Amino acid sequence: MERAGHAAADLAESLAGTGGHILIVAGPGANGGDAFVTARLLRERFFAVSLVALTTSAATATQGADPDDTAAARVAFVAEGGELLESIPDDTPWALIIDGLFGIGLSRPPRERAAELISAMNALARRHACPVLALDCPSGLNADTGHAQPTTVRASHTLSFIAAKPGLLTGDGPDYCGQLRVDSLGLTSGAANPGTTAAATDSVPPREKPPSAPSAPLISLNTAEPPPEPAAQGHIIQRRSFARHLRARASNSHKGSFGSAVIIGGAPGMAGAALLAGRAALKLGAGRVYLGLLDERFGSVDPVTPELMLRPASSLAAQTADALLLGPGLGSGETAQRLMEQLCGGPVPLVLDADALNLLSTHPALAARVHSRQAATVLTPHPGEAARLLASSINAVQSDRIAAASALARRFNAHVVLKGSGSIVALADGRWFINTTGNPGMASGGMGDVLGGILVALLSQGWPADEAALAAVHLHGAAADRLAEAGIGPIGLTASETIDAARHLFNRWCAGAE
Numbered sequence: 003m004e005r006a007g008h009a010a011a012d013l014a015e016s017l018a019g020t021g022g023h024i025l026i027v028a029g030p031g032a033n034g035g036d037a038f039v040t041a042r043l044l045r046e047r048f049f050a051v052s053l054v055a056l057t058t059s060a061a062t063a064t065q066g067a068d069p070d071d072t073a074a075a076r077v078a079f080v081a082e083g084g085e086l087l088e089s090i091p092d093d094t095p096w097a098l099i100i101d102g103l104f105g106i107g108l109s110r111p112p113r114e115r116a117a118e119l120i121s122a123m124n125a126l127a128r129r130h131a132c133p134v135l136a137l138d139c140p141s142g143l144n145a146d147t148g149h150a151q152p153t154t155v156r157a158s159h160t161l162s163f164i165a166a167k168p169g170l171l172t173g174d175g176p177d178y179c180g181q182l183r184v185d186s187l188g189l190t191s192g193a194a195n196p197g198t199t200a201a202a203t204d205s206v207p208p209r210e211k212p213p214s215a216p217s218a219p220l221i222s223l224n225t226a227e228p229p230p231e232p233a234a235q236g237h238i239i240q241r242r243s244f245a246r247h248l249r250a251r252a253s254n255s256h257k258g259s260f261g262s263a264v265i266i267g268g269a270p271g272m273a274g275a276a277l278l279a280g281r282a283a284l285k286l287g288a289g290r291v292y293l294g295l296l297d298e299r300f301g302s303v304d305p306v307t308p309e310l311m312l313r314p315a316s317s318l319a320a321q322t323a324d325a326l327l328l329g330p331g332l333g334s335g336e337t338a339q340r341l342m343e344q345l346c347g348g349p350v351p352l353v354l355d356a357d358a359l360n361l362l363s364t365h366p367a368l369a370a371r372v373h374s375r376q377a378a379t380v381l382t383p384h385p386g387e388a389a390r391l392l393a394s395s396i397n398a399v400q401s402d403r404i405a406a407a408s409a410l411a412r413r414f415n416a417h418v419v420l421k422g423s424g425s426i427v428a429l430a431d432g433r434w435f436i437n438t439t440g441n442p443g444m445a446s447g448g449m450g451d452v453l454g455g456i457l458v459a460l461l462s463q464g465w466p467a468d469e470a471a472l473a474a475v476h477l478h479g480a481a482a483d484r485l486a487e488a489g490i491g492p493i494g495l496t497a498s499e500t501i502d503a504a505r506h507l508f509n510r511w512c513a514g515a516e
């Protein structure tokens with residue numbers, strides 16, 4: 003706690019500037035203890051500190067993880083002349099607000115005085131345009147799941163202690179955390195050095211308790227399935243998670259060296275989805291890309307990308323493929339269903355996206371077939387598709403994205419990419435990863451098709467499906483980030499632009515240029 007307070011005071015000092023007034027809100031547990039230590043240290047550094055405690059009675063400060071430490075921190079603050087205020091002083095021009103109300107111990111929605119303090123912190127930050135530093139986790143955000151309560155501190159900065167928590171990185175987490183820093187407090191070796199950002203350390207700590215609540219809605223489709231067990235440890239996707247496959251191409255290679263990707267989709271009116279996936283597969287290095295369109299009137303050439311080999315979908319069912327993507331614009335008619343039945347049993351890696359996932363959710367025989375596949379399967383649902391697959395609701399999925407992705411991975415014996423802010427990759431063996439690349443510009447039409455195309459391209463080039471899923475998600479987001487940095491997004495970022503940026507970045511990664 004003392005180390006946490008020192009790390010927080012250092013960051014607070016740099017955020018507050020010189021001589022400003024700092025408001026600190028302290029809760030009843032160890033997060034509040036961190037706040038008392040921070041407050042004491044900032045006073046020692048001559049800052050004007052106003053500390054408001056959720057409970058001003060020391061007797062109630064005994065329920066947290068480390069009650070003795072919290073009580074001692076409170077006593078030390080008071081002993082050095084600090085005052086516990088009942089309410090936030092009016093008319094103070096705050097230079098910084100520090101949220102030490104709740105951390106990982108939030109156990110219920112904030113109500114009454116707790117909710118009032120959170121609302122006041124948010125309102126004062128807006129009024130004074132001052133930064134808000136959340137200690138460990140913004141109060142109101144579930145640090146395990148990334149689910150934010152209606153009343154949650156909207157921090158501009160979050161200093162997370164020891165390691166990043168999964169809920170800071172997915173779902174509502176990134177929006178409420180602002181800039182995230184992780185300080186290991188010297189307690190872990192290697193990656194998580196004090197002051198590093200979350201992206202510099204790839205471990206997120208064990209989930210301390212089973213995912214809250216989702217088990218009932220999430221597993222209602224198959225009651226024989228055991229409730230979701232949290233994996234021992236998750237990871238943040240880093241380039242090193244898949245770097246062993248990033249290599250320059252041999253000079254002595256030909257298009258057969260990089261495999262054939264087959265993409266099936268593009269029902270009438272939805273050819274665009276399949277074309278985007280095809281173009282992504284081509285530009286991310288598949289040797290040959292066959293596009294099986296259900297809309298047979300579309301013709302045999304895409305004039306924009308004549309390299310794509312367009313065929314009637316039915317004729318591609320028997321085509322030799324090294325990897326298969328089923329779903330972009332597939333529709334849900336009988337033809338789509340028949341194609342899925344035909345192709346699901348094949349011996350090559352299979353990516354199921356979009357309408358293919360919807361068919362899976364409504365046809366139990368298809369689901370059984372996918373579960374028993376010998377070759378790898380990757381499912382790439384967005385939260386709505388995940389909810390349908392789990393016979394659940396989008397809210398339930400979003401309230402614990404890691405549990406939802408892991409439940410799908412178990413149910414379908416597949417690797418699962420649950421898309422959205424902080425995409426989750428849950429592998430069939432139980433490991434899970436959070437992706438930290440990407441930006442809101444990716445919430446636009448065709449982005450999912452591009453991800454599917456990148457994925458099938460890597461699979462056709464022989465990448466193992468687990469690392470292909472990690473790489474595709476990470477690259478897709480990194481490409482969009484690169485475009486946003488250049489002002490091509492986040493507003494108005496298009497899926498097509500993301501394909502070209504991903505190609506550029508992938509070549510640089512493979513050349514070891516960055």
Ligand SMILES: NC(=O)C1=CN([C@@H]2O[C@H](COP(=O)(O)OP(=O)(O)OC[C@H]3O[C@@H](n4cnc5c(N)ncnc54)[C@H](O)[C@@H]3O)[C@@H](O)[C@H]2O)[C@@H](O)CC1
Nearest residue numbers: 003031032033066067104105106107108109110111112138
């Ligand atoms: N575990 C460790 O090794 C470290 C923990 N640290 C701090 O300890 C924190 C965890 O401490 P705690 O386990 O005490 O948990 P918290 O301090 O996050 O909160 C638990 C307390 O809040 C109360 N509470 C929870 N939800 C509430 C609600 N909605 N309304 C009113 N009261 C509510 C609980 O009854 C309990 O008293 C971390 O987030 C971090 O800030 C740091 O000091 C660093 C080291």
Ligand SMILES: [K+]
Nearest residue numbers: 101104137139
């Ligand atoms: K907090």
